[in-house]
Amino acid sequence: MNFENLLVSKNNGIAQITINRPKKLNALNKVTIKELHEAFDVLESDLSVKIIIVTGSGDKAFVAGADISEFAHFSIEEGASLARAGQEMLFDFIENLATPVIAAINGFALGGGLELAMACHFRIASDNAKMGLPEVSLGVIPGYGGTQRLPQLVGKGKAMELIMTAGMVPAEEAKECGLVNHVVSQEELIPLAEKIASKIMRNSSVAIAAAIKAINANFQDGVNGFDVEISAFGECFGTEDFEEGTTAFLEKRKPNFSGN
Incomplete structure (x- = not known):
């Protein structure tokens, strides 16, 4: 599979999707969302793939948000259409995959980036990771499922605080509130994801x-x-x-x- 903004590899039943826009801190744009859908769709159909790991390139960001320049001048109808299309094409699609998906959060996971991670079946993070939904600081709310999945993971009160303050939480706090399952060093992140994947692959x-x-x-x-x-x-x-x-x-x- 050849993509403009993704790197995809497969090894011993484990597929890894790496979002590769390092100059943009791996921000999600229309092309990247479409490519992610295509990559997940192909891997879901590949019987040799038992687990999918998704991460970001570099050591600064998993996904630092959506590409704001693409929708800064949208109308009400265009904004609603953007959210609906993104949820259906990617975020709900990932959540309902039969193949387990692990988010390996290797840095900033903000806005659409955290929403992408929350759509995965579970999350692990490097100790330099920071997570948040800063949309209200831009005069908008999370539109890719953030207002729904964050309360499911951390509870209503904590989700209300995080969304209304537009703040970021460090990896350890994210672990304490149930947003991520494990926190390790940057170097240990992918090895841990692969170790967990290997345990999952022993089962039916x-x-x-x-x-x-x-x-x-x-x-x-x-x-x-x-x-x-x-x-x-x-x-x-x-x-x-x-x-x-x-x-x-x-x-x-x-x-x-x-x-x-």
Whole structure:
């Protein structure tokens, strides 16, 4: 895959997407959002890919926000269209991928950058990372799901404070409030992501996809997450991975999952 603003690599079941706009601190523009969608879509269809890691190039920024110059003069209708298109094309798309996505936050994750990280299934950060949603300082609010996903992760009160102050939190504080799972040095960030990915890959990919679907259902309006869990749980009984997993357990050996 060749992209203008992304680097994509694959190794032993792990794919890495690196947002590569270092002069712009990896800010999201229309082209980058479109390319990210295309990259995730292709990797989701690649049966050899079991985990996707997304990070930023350099050591300063994961994604330092959206490219403000692209929408500074938008009308009300254009602004709403921008948010809707971005959510559907990328942020909701990532959240609902069957392939687990880890955000490796290697520096500033601000505005659309933090929204991108929050759309991933979970996040790890380097100790120099700083995160925030500064949109109200520009006279606007987060538009790529930030007002919805941040409260889910850190609670309503903390989300209200972070959004209304337009402040940034350092990596350790982000860990304390549940925004990220782990904090390590810059040098350890990708190795840790790969270590976690390796642990995930030992398990059934079909069961993991079902778990992602069930967990996400709890946050969808009008959807009973318990019913989704019951249905997905039952469907697992019809998979080859369930037969292999239970047989391996009874035979006291490691399972060899096929992903079917």
